[in-house]
Amino acid sequence: MNDEHPPLADHPLTRARLEKLERIRRAGLDPYPVKFERTHRSAELHAAFGDLPPGTETDQVVSVAGRVRLLRSFGRLVFVTLEDASGRIQLFVEPNTVGESFDHLELVDLGDWLGATGRVMTTRKGELSVKVTDYAILAKGLRPLPDKWKGLTDVEARSRRRYLDLIVNPDSRRVAVLRSKVVSELRRQFDARGYLEVETPVLQTQAGGALARPFVTHHNALDLDMYLRIATELHLKRLIVGGFEKVYEIGKVFRNEGIDSTHNPEFTMLESYEAFADYHDIARLVEEVLPAVAEAALGTTEITYQGRPLSLRPPYRRVRMVDLVGEELGVKAPHRLDRERLAEEAARRGIAVDPGWGAGKLVEELFDHLVAPRLWEPTFVLDHPVETSPLARRHRDDPDLTERFELFVAGSEYANAFSELNDPLDQRARFLAQARARAGGDDEAHPVDEDYLQALEYGMPPTGGLGIGVDRLVMLLADRHHIREVILFPTLRPEDP
RNA sequence: GGGUCGCUAGCUCAAUUGGCUAGAGCAACGGACUCUUAAUCCGUGGGUUGUGGGUUCGAGUCCCACGCGACCCA
Numbered sequence: 001m002n003d004e005h006p007p008l009a010d011h012p013l014t015r016a017r018l019e020k021l022e023r024i025r026r027a028g029l030d031p032y033p034v035k036f037e038r039t040h041r042s043a044e045l046h047a048a049f050g051d052l053p054p055g056t057e058t059d060q061v062v063s064v065a066g067r068v069r070l071l072r073s074f075g076r077l078v079f080v081t082l083e084d085a086s087g088r089i090q091l092f093v094e095p096n097t098v099g100e101s102f103d104h105l106e107l108v109d110l111g112d113w114l115g116a117t118g119r120v121m122t123t124r125k126g127e128l129s130v131k132v133t134d135y136a137i138l139a140k141g142l143r144p145l146p147d148k149w150k151g152l153t154d155v156e157a158r159s160r161r162r163y164l165d166l167i168v169n170p171d172s173r174r175v176a177v178l179r180s181k182v183v184s185e186l187r188r189q190f191d192a193r194g195y196l197e198v199e200t201p202v203l204q205t206q207a208g209g210a211l212a213r214p215f216v217t218h219h220n221a222l223d224l225d226m227y228l229r230i231a232t233e234l235h236l237k238r239l240i241v242g243g244f245e246k247v248y249e250i251g252k253v254f255r256n257e258g259i260d261s262t263h264n265p266e267f268t269m270l271e272s273y274e275a276f277a278d279y280h281d282i283a284r285l286v287e288e289v290l291p292a293v294a295e296a297a298l299g300t301t302e303i304t305y306q307g308r309p310l311s312l313r314p315p316y317r318r319v320r321m322v323d324l325v326g327e328e329l330g331v332k333a334p335h336r337l338d339r340e341r342l343a344e345e346a347a348r349r350g351i352a353v354d355p356g357w358g359a360g361k362l363v364e365e366l367f368d369h370l371v372a373p374r375l376w377e378p379t380f381v382l383d384h385p386v387e388t389s390p391l392a393r394r395h396r397d398d399p400d401l402t403e404r405f406e407l408f409v410a411g412s413e414y415a416n417a418f419s420e421l422n423d424p425l426d427q428r429a430r431f432l433a434q435a436r437a438r439a440g441g442d443d444e445a446h447p448v449d450e451d452y453l454q455a456l457e458y459g460m461p462p463t464g465g466l467g468i469g470v471d472r473l474v475m476l477l478a479d480r481h482h483i484r485e486v487i488l489f490p491t492l493r494p495e496d497p
Numbered sequence: 498g499g500g501u502c503g504c505u506a507g508c509u510c511a512a513u514u515g516g517c518u519a520g521a522g523c524a525a526c527g528g529a530c531u532c533u534u535a536a537u538c539c540g541u542g543g544g545u546u547g548u549g550g551g552u553u554c555g556a557g558u559c560c561c562a563c564g565c566g567a568c569c570c571a
Binding site: 012076081095123143144151168258494 | 498504506507508509510522523524525526529530531532533534535536537542543564565566567568571
């Protein structure tokens with residue numbers, strides 16, 4: 001045995017469990033049976049028999065199954081607390097009822113999966129229990145669970161071994177469930193509005209649709225370097241060219257950048273595109289979808305985030321980025337100031353200025369540093385500079401700005417939307433400007449995508465587009481302040497390099 | 498990328514200025530117990546103190562490098 005399981009046999013705690021596994025087999029029992037027929041989940045028993053008075057014995061025979069979370073032995077009477085996905089139920093096990101298999105209870109450890117059949121009863125103290133006539137080990141655990149009271153607290157261990165976190169920390173299970181509700185409600189909202197859910201390629205020969213560094217991989221048969229997508233935008237807009245009027249996609253995108261409390265290299269985005277809509281229409285869409293998601297996930301639009309109350313009830317404030325920055329600088333139209341003046345203003349406020357930045361980028365940097373952190377209630381920040389928005393159409397009233405908004409809540413960005421740029425010649429000019437930035441050393445600049453330009457040249461109708469960062473949204477609704485708390489398996493360095 | 502802090506038993510944590518054989522609770526093992534709720538009681542075992550070097554009579558503690566992580570800043 002020791003030769004077959006060296007790591008487990010090496011440690012006293014796991015060796016003891018291996019020995020029990022052998023004893024289970026020697027007793028003619030299967031430690032990993034294929035099937036157990038259960039009749040009730042714990043929550044169903046509590047719902048059906050929750051009002052039984054103490055000391056009741058019923059004739060109702062039920063079968064339950066779950067993981068052993070607590071085990072209390074009084075010699076000839078044993079209490080076992082089983083946990084399934086719905087909650088906990090106590091087993092009442094005594095030799096009179098269960099017979100010879102009572103002795104096999106000593107082979108059961110905390111963490112094992114157990115199935116039990118018996119009659120519903122309450123103890124003298126009133127605890128709803130199953131008085132066991134038969135039970136079976138459904139899966140023998142070979143490693144000890146974390147402390148049954150203190151649990152698992154180390155954030156690294158909780159992320160690396162999420163299954164343990166989920167076993168012992170109910171909060172972690174709640175966040176995972178909340179995330180699922182958010183995603184399904186998002187889907188429901190767009191489906192209900194007649195949007196077509198589509199899938200676009202993750203592997204691309206060019207990574208566009210956002211300003212970010214991509215992951216590179218290699219296709220062997222084609223002998224071709226490929227990129228993991230950094231956005232779904234350009235393919236979804238090709239579908240609008242193709243004649244679909246409302247499309248959306250919820251999917252993972254990948255950005256090759258650092259990991260911190262709001263960034264994971266792979267994260268989940270929702271993007272939607274609607275023909276004949278402009279960014280004002282999209283803002284109204286967001287004002288409908290966001291409260292609906294909050295209602296579905298939490299039952300309310302009035303939430304608490306970082307200890308402060310926050311209302312997601314529309315309407316949301318609308319304000320132009322250049323007005324917010326202008327207020328800060330005491331000028332009227334900051335994007336018309338010359339670059340040097342803006343660079344000076346930024347530097348004076350402690351912002352590290354890159355010599356490659358133009359006036360537009362400087363305005364946006366000033367906004368990000370000076371204004372954004374102060375925006376608590378949901379706010380649509382409108383009309384970004386052309387320089388930083390290569391896929392948004394020029395503003396109908398100001399050619400230096402675009403028809404774009406970002407939704408800010410609690411100091412962070414939650415949505416990004418534009419009236420899409422559908423002028424193929426302007427789009428080409430914007431790509432070329434990005435190419436110059438790339439040549440100047442900006443490796444996040446957008447590449448020139450000839451295939452996308454060709455699609456635009458066939459004509460894309462006026463279109464409104466939207467992107468929502470799903471992970472951030474879950475963080476907001478779950479009141480979690482680190483992205484790894486809302487991603488079940490966040491990106492981590494390997495433990496043993 | 499920079500700074501600060503952390504890494505001790507399966508889990509949660511101790512260990513005084515560098516000084517006895519690195520302790521405790523849970524978990525494990527042995528025993529008692531037919532109404533517990535983190536059951537209780539008695540007893541036992543369990544450690545390469547993240548890794549590798551160094552200083553010292555003596556290192557969990559001090560120094561250096563590396564690994565993994567946390568927080569803050571860019």
